[in-house]
Amino acid sequence: MSLTSTPFAIRTMMRPLSGARALLFAACLSLAASGAQAQNNPFGDLFKPPGAVQSEQAAAAAQSESVLRIDRLENQLRTMTGQIEELQYRNQQLEQQMRRFQEDVEYRLSGGKGPRPAPPAAGVSGPVGGPGAAPVGMPSSVPPVAAPVVPGTGKRSDAFDPNEDPVAPGAPQPLGSPASASAGLARPNVPLEIGPGGGAVSPRAGAQTAALTPAGSARELFDAGYGQIQRQDYAAAEQTFRQFLQAYPSDRLTPDAVYMLGESQFQRQSFKDAAELFLQVSTKYPNSTRAPESLLRLGQSLASLNEREAACATFGEVDRKYPRAASTVRQAVEREQKRAGC
Numbered sequence: 001m002s003l004t005s006t007p008f009a010i011r012t013m014m015r016p017l018s019g020a021r022a023l024l025f026a027a028c029l030s031l032a033a034s035g036a037q038a039q040n041n042p043f044g045d046l047f048k049p050p051g052a053v054q055s056e057q058a059a060a061a062a063q064s065e066s067v068l069r070i071d072r073l074e075n076q077l078r079t080m081t082g083q084i085e086e087l088q089y090r091n092q093q094l095e096q097q098m099r100r101f102q103e104d105v106e107y108r109l110s111g112g113k114g115p116r117p118a119p120p121a122a123g124v125s126g127p128v129g130g131p132g133a134a135p136v137g138m139p140s141s142v143p144p145v146a147a148p149v150v151p152g153t154g155k156r157s158d159a160f161d162p163n164e165d166p167v168a169p170g171a172p173q174p175l176g177s178p179a180s181a182s183a184g185l186a187r188p189n190v191p192l193e194i195g196p197g198g199g200a201v202s203p204r205a206g207a208q209t210a211a212l213t214p215a216g217s218a219r220e221l222f223d224a225g226y227g228q229i230q231r232q233d234y235a236a237a238e239q240t241f242r243q244f245l246q247a248y249p250s251d252r253l254t255p256d257a258v259y260m261l262g263e264s265q266f267q268r269q270s271f272k273d274a275a276e277l278f279l280q281v282s283t284k285y286p287n288s289t290r291a292p293e294s295l296l297r298l299g300q301s302l303a304s305l306n307e308r309e310a311a312c313a314t315f316g317e318v319d320r321k322y323p324r325a326a327s328t329v330r331q332a333v334e335r336e337q338k339r340a341g342c
Contacts, residue, residue, distance in 0.1 A: 312342035
């Protein structure tokens, strides 16, 4: 081969090498694109169609949002479960306290003959304590039971305003003042007047015992007994209201009838029997309009039986359970607490 033909031969040999080099370069680019996609390289998207890139980004965003929503729902569910468990615990404590309170009062009324109630467990507040004290382990902001609203009036049944009717039986009367002979009970939905020292109001001179009213409707029988209370004929009123409770044990006037029966006992200084009836109203009919007055009368009866500790606890229950009770009831509770030295 001559020297003049050497460059041509070299060029001829280089042509296959250039084609192989081009193929090798294309393979390297393909591998680089695959590696960039596998390593989440931002330059990897340069080798994808625009539609595919947008679809993958939307799917990833939707998946992330779903994960966040599921996480929030799980947190809310855990919070609600904790709140439900806390409410159940509070309800159980309230039931136990009311049961111990009732057992303690019944034990005291029985003169210590029955089984003595078990003391409260350590760390749990018992029913007998300072007036208005909140139970241990429970916030003082537990919502009390609200008194019902009288239909057609829009007012609460326990919102008695003595300024509207100063001579009504619920009007404020200082404890210890003589009972007025003309200020009788006007209606069954206002607090009774409180006699001196929680004792009986002596009947008017010449008052005669009325005969037992024949059985009629529930309202007629109740009104008959109520009229006997107005006339301060408490013995006849006791018979009438016992007849009412026997004939109409489930009537809507039954809580008032039990209260009036206790009032007939209270005014005759049968404080033990009266306390049992007032306790029945406050525990069996806690939403009755008579419930706050029943607790007040129960405390007065216990104080008259020299059960000062139980009486003070009962007075405290009035303000705790019925903070919106009539002002006359709350004022009477304050006076009785001072009188009993609570």
